[in-house]
Amino acid sequence: MxxxxxxxxxxxxxxPMNLTIALDDDLVRRARSIAEAQGVSLNGLIRRYxxxxxxxxxxxxxxxxxxxxxxxxxxDSGGWKFNRDEIxxxxxxxxxxxx
Numbered sequence: 001m002x003x004x005x006x007x008x009x010x011x012x013x014x015x016p017m018n019l020t021i022a023l024d025d026d027l028v029r030r031a032r033s034i035a036e037a038q039g040v041s042l043n044g045l046i047r048r049y050x051x052x053x054x055x056x057x058x059x060x061x062x063x064x065x066x067x068x069x070x071x072x073x074x075x076d077s078g079g080w081k082f083n084r085d086e087i088x089x090x091x092x093x094x095x096x097x098x099x
Contacts, residue, residue: 023031028042035045057065 031045032042035042038045040048
């Protein structure tokens with residue numbers, strides 16, 4: 001599975017959407033300062049807050065998103081078969097290079 005697909009399965013409620021809001025300049029300045037101190041963008045800080053406010057998706061929403069993804073998928077692996085040893089060796093090799 002690609003990371004994008006994993007992200008969509010684990011976090012199907014994260015659908016990109018632009019949102020425009022009007023905020024006081026001083027509020028934005030203070031919020032940016034907080035975001036910077038936390039090592040995130042203002043956008044990331046706002047996203048995190050809204051996610052905590054809204055909570056996780058319901059099981060029904062998750063199932064609906066998975067069904068939508070399955071319906072849109074061609075489901076063709078091109079003959080590729082999962083090989084646990086290759087994947088383990090790839091991850092182990094990456095770990096050795098990083099360490």
